[in-house]
Amino acid sequence: MPPSLPILAEPTLFSLPEMLLFTALVFTSAWLFWRRFGPILGRILQSKKDPDFHLFPIGKRVWDFAWEVLLQARVIRERPLAGVAHALVFWSFCVFGLVTLNHCAVVFGLGFLDPAGRVGRLYFDFAAIFAVGCAVGILGLLVRRFLVRPKWLGELSWGSGLVALLIFALMATYLAAFFVTTPGGAVQALWWVHTITLLAFLPLIPHTKHLHLVLSPFTVFLSRGSFAHIPPLSGDEDFGLVAGKDLTRLVSLQAYSCVECGRCMEHCPANATGKELNPKEIVLGLRGYLNEFGPQSEEALLGKYESQRAAFECTTCGACEFQCPVGIEHVPILVGLRRGAVNTGTWENDYGSKLFLALERGSNALGMSAAERDKFVEKSALPIFDGTQEYCLWLGCMGAYDPRGRQIVLALVRVMRHLGASFGVLRKEKCTGDPVRRLGNDLLFQQLAEANLEALTQNRVKKIITICPHCVRTIQEDWKEFGTPPEVEHHSEFLARFASQLPSVRDEKKIVFHDPCYLGRYRNVYDEPRQVAALAGELVEAPRSHERSFCCGAGGGLAFLGEETGERVSHVRVEELVATGADVVAAACPFCNTMFQDALAARGDSAPELMDIAQIAARGLPEDGT
Amino acid sequence: MKIVVAIKQVPDRDAPVRIAADGKWIEERELQWAMNEPDAYALEEALQLKEKHGGEVIVLSAGPERVGSTIREALAKGADRAIHIVCDDLGAGAGGGLRNFDALGVARLLAEAIKPESPDLVLTGLQSEDLGLCQTGVILAELLGLPHATLILHVEKTDAGLKVKRELEEGWFQSIEMPLPAVLAMQSGGNKLRYATLMGIKRAKTKELRAVNAAELGVEAAPVATLEQISAPKKQKSTQMLGGSAKEAATALVEKLKTEARVL
Numbered sequence: 061m062p063p064s065l066p067i068l069a070e071p072t073l074f075s076l077p078e079m080l081l082f083t084a085l086v087f088t089s090a091w092l093f094w095r096r097f098g099p100i101l102g103r104i105l106q107s108k109k110d111p112d113f114h115l116f117p118i119g120k121r122v123w124d125f126a127w128e129v130l131l132q133a134r135v136i137r138e139r140p141l142a143g144v145a146h147a148l149v150f151w152s153f154c155v156f157g158l159v160t161l162n163h164c165a166v167v168f169g170l171g172f173l174d175p176a177g178r179v180g181r182l183y184f185d186f187a188a189i190f191a192v193g194c195a196v197g198i199l200g201l202l203v204r205r206f207l208v209r210p211k212w213l214g215e216l217s218w219g220s221g222l223v224a225l226l227i228f229a230l231m232a233t234y235l236a237a238f239f240v241t242t243p244g245g246a247v248q249a250l251w252w253v254h255t256i257t258l259l260a261f262l263p264l265i266p267h268t269k270h271l272h273l274v275l276s277p278f279t280v281f282l283s284r285g286s287f288a289h290i291p292p293l294s295g296d297e298d299f300g301l302v303a304g305k306d307l308t309r310l311v312s313l314q315a316y317s318c319v320e321c322g323r324c325m326e327h328c329p330a331n332a333t334g335k336e337l338n339p340k341e342i343v344l345g346l347r348g349y350l351n352e353f354g355p356q357s358e359e360a361l362l363g364k365y366e367s368q369r370a371a372f373e374c375t376t377c378g379a380c381e382f383q384c385p386v387g388i389e390h391v392p393i394l395v396g397l398r399r400g401a402v403n404t405g406t407w408e409n410d411y412g413s414k415l416f417l418a419l420e421r422g423s424n425a426l427g428m429s430a431a432e433r434d435k436f437v438e439k440s441a442l443p444i445f446d447g448t449q450e451y452c453l454w455l456g457c458m459g460a461y462d463p464r465g466r467q468i469v470l471a472l473v474r475v476m477r478h479l480g481a482s483f484g485v486l487r488k489e490k491c492t493g494d495p496v497r498r499l500g501n502d503l504l505f506q507q508l509a510e511a512n513l514e515a516l517t518q519n520r521v522k523k524i525i526t527i528c529p530h531c532v533r534t535i536q537e538d539w540k541e542f543g544t545p546p547e548v549e550h551h552s553e554f555l556a557r558f559a560s561q562l563p564s565v566r567d568e569k570k571i572v573f574h575d576p577c578y579l580g581r582y583r584n585v586y587d588e589p590r591q592v593a594a595l596a597g598e599l600v601e602a603p604r605s606h607e608r609s610f611c612c613g614a615g616g617g618l619a620f621l622g623e624e625t626g627e628r629v630s631h632v633r634v635e636e637l638v639a640t641g642a643d644v645v646a647a648a649c650p651f652c653n654t655m656f657q658d659a660l661a662a663r664g665d666s667a668p669e670l671m672d673i674a675q676i677a678a679r680g681l682p683e684d685g686t
Numbered sequence: 687m688k689i690v691v692a693i694k695q696v697p698d699r700d701a702p703v704r705i706a707a708d709g710k711w712i713e714e715r716e717l718q719w720a721m722n723e724p725d726a727y728a729l730e731e732a733l734q735l736k737e738k739h740g741g742e743v744i745v746l747s748a749g750p751e752r753v754g755s756t757i758r759e760a761l762a763k764g765a766d767r768a769i770h771i772v773c774d775d776l777g778a779g780a781g782g783g784l785r786n787f788d789a790l791g792v793a794r795l796l797a798e799a800i801k802p803e804s805p806d807l808v809l810t811g812l813q814s815e816d817l818g819l820c821q822t823g824v825i826l827a828e829l830l831g832l833p834h835a836t837l838i839l840h841v842e843k844t845d846a847g848l849k850v851k852r853e854l855e856e857g858w859f860q861s862i863e864m865p866l867p868a869v870l871a872m873q874s875g876g877n878k879l880r881y882a883t884l885m886g887i888k889r890a891k892t893k894e895l896r897a898v899n900a901a902e903l904g905v906e907a908a909p910v911a912t913l914e915q916i917s918a919p920k921k922q923k924s925t926q927m928l929g930g931s932a933k934e935a936a937t938a939l940v941e942k943l944k945t946e947a948r949v950l
């Protein structure tokens with residue numbers, strides 16, 4: 061070690077009263093921490109067990125933990141500046157674990173890191189670098205919270221300010237000890253200030269959002285395992301999140317883990333368009349409920365702490381869950397609250413009832429007669445699936461009944477014929493149950509899933525292709541609860557595979573592709589539809605794209621629920637897409653398509669052309685499809 | 687109030703309807719079944735009356751085993767218990783739908799099942815979606831010796847009995863006060879139907895579902911009406927081109943909408 065490096069000054073001798081005082085302070089601090097944290101832990105552990113939780117396979121958990129917690133990747137990626145500041149604080153805390161242990165051990169003459177020794181000096185200097193980073197980081201966060209004040213951080217929280225000052229004080233006292241050259245009072249004083257700051261910080265943790273320090277590593281590690289996973293109901297008395305007794309351990313753990321950063325709120329399309337829903341308040345509402353009523357209560361969740369109206373404003377776009385840095389899974393919570401209201405019949409909504417009744421008696425969410433689908437299939441001469449074709453072309457409600465959806469299907473059919481892919485449609489098809497699944501009607505969803513699974517088995521379907529990302533998701537993931545669904549693929553994946561065999565029509569158009577939530581965040585498919593869209597010209601990107609894509613407003617069954625309050629989500633999104641200056645808005649979901657159609661029509665003239673990627677792929681083909 | 691709701695199971699709207707080989711009824715294999723819509727409104731009215739005034743809603747349905755699913759649906763929506771008149775000859779059968787029980791026969795079965803219950807009110811849909819005879823409810827009232835009213839959209843309980851809103855032709859309504867007990871044949875559309883819930887289905891499992899047959903009710907089949915033949919409606923489409931200027935065509939169109947289509 062070059063002798064020029066500074067050396068940490070550390071008191072060497074402590075009197076007996078000092079030792080006793082230190083011991084008393086440590087116990088007081090630990091007791092104050094536990095007095096608050098113990099009941100919280102109790103409420104989490106007393107919650108219902110999660111019916112489908114499996115620790116294994118553990119590989120993904122370890123990876124998520126390393127990536128999201130240790131490397132802080134999600135925190136940094138979604139908010140780079142604040143994220144790096146936070147990461148500096150976090151990494152410093154990790155490095156300071158050893159420093160703090162040694163700091164306490166020296167009281168009893170048990171210090172294991174010698175500031176003058178080779179290892180000790182190296183480590184203390186190493187920690188000093190982090191201390192500088194941490195001090196800068198926490199000051200930056202303090203400025204952001206109290207001066208910049210982004211609205212998603214909510215009201216000013218003095219607890220957060222106090223904690224930030226304490227962290228700064230910890231770093232300052234640590235660094236100051238490098239500049240004290242003479243042993244004696246100053247060294248002792250710095251040591252005590254550092255110690256008291258530390259012991260004051262500990263009890264503050266469970267009282268403030270800094271509880272995430274303790275809980276969120278567990279929350280990230282113990283996730284449900286897949287994005288927006290809706291857990292199965294268990295037993296005859298489980299109707300979703302009706303009351304406290306229905307909150308599972310994971311839900312309770314997540315409720316207490318919330319760090320109130322507001323990323324969920326910032327990205328929520330409902331919140332951004334002036335609706336009541338704020339995903340952060342949903343999570344904090346559960347925390348408030350647990351604090352007042354506890355995890356075994358019969359008190360309804362939708363009431364004092366949670367609003368039914370807010371729960372039913374969610375489009376299940378999953379932006380909140382995708383953004384959350386502490387592993388909170390908002391979609392199962394929001395769908396859980398809806399399940400509780402719908403499965404017990406307490407949700408009364410004219411549009412919702414109409415949708416449910418249409419699917420109780422009929423086959424599709426649009427409430428049309430099944431004969432309309434028959435006519436479309438017949439008129440378009442779509443082959444009937446007989447088990448010999450490679451693909452079962454799943455029309456879905458939009459593809460079978462909606463005029464624009466039908467055009468998309470016919471475009472895909474032309475491309476499939478051009479490529480020589482064999483396919484057929486089922487004689488009868490029922491809605492996959494996507495809208496009722498997301499709205500929380502488990503009875504109807506089960507009936508639809510079971511009827512469809514039976515029909516697919518009878519028809520010996522091995523592989524499904526469909527134009528609707530909602531159908532893809534529901535068939536592949538949600539139906540698993542009731543059987544083994546066949547392989548399913550979205551048409552963007554199919555088209556991208558054969559993109560080289562499709563004629564590109566280069567007419568110098570600028571194309572903006574809108575990532576549908578159920579294709580992007582839900583299925584992690586971003587490049588394939590772009591590859592197809594690029595057949596028609598030059599791609600431009602919207603400000604919010606890929607995993608940050610902004611919903612069209614149709615998901616979660618909301619396409620069927622009539623007027624929105626506040627601004628329309630679809631209008632906001634369309635403005636953003638139009639502002640890119642694109643000539644073509646490319647969609648890959650019939651629901652996005654219909655929402656944008658209306659929003660573009662409402663804008664009036666000079667609207668860009670709206671096309672599905674199947675229509676883009678089919679553009680260069682001769683009209684007869686050969 | 688003790689309310690009995692008589693419900694019929696009919697072929698689902700989306701089900702493929704084909705005429706059976708003998709031409710006397712439809713082919714029942716591969717059909718999906720559903721609750722007759724006016725009966726669903728009768729059930730909804732009964733449930734709302736119970737929610738307002740208390741009491742009990744009893745569902746009554748005659749038909750083969752398959753009717754059980756519709757009965758369970760009614761229990762799931764909130765009916766308290768059910769009586770199933772197990773009756774295989776209702777519906778198709780080899781020789782036609784009404785071979786053994788015509789509307790009079792069905793009404794006799796229902797009446798015998800209702801009598802021991804002595805309800806305050808009997809509700810049923812005004813007609814079935816398959817046969818559309820509009821007879822069962824009124825014959826039932828006669829057999830029970832109770833006053834009845836048909837085409838009812840809304841029911842209000844008063845101190846003296848009932849006040850009901852009855853639909854007449856061309857957007858006219860009639861308000862009637864009548865005593866209890868009574869039989870009402872309900873029109874569709876008066877209420878908003880409720881959706882079936884998971885909790886309802888689970889609770890329905892524990893509700894009483896009593897099965898009786900025609901012999902136990904002491905009813906013998908003695909049809910006075912028989913169904914000879916059914917046929918699909920002949921599709922007719924005619925297009926008329928209205929010539930002349932836009933103004934002339936519009937005038938002609940308005941005239942035709944007024945006098946021929948009678949929609950204006």
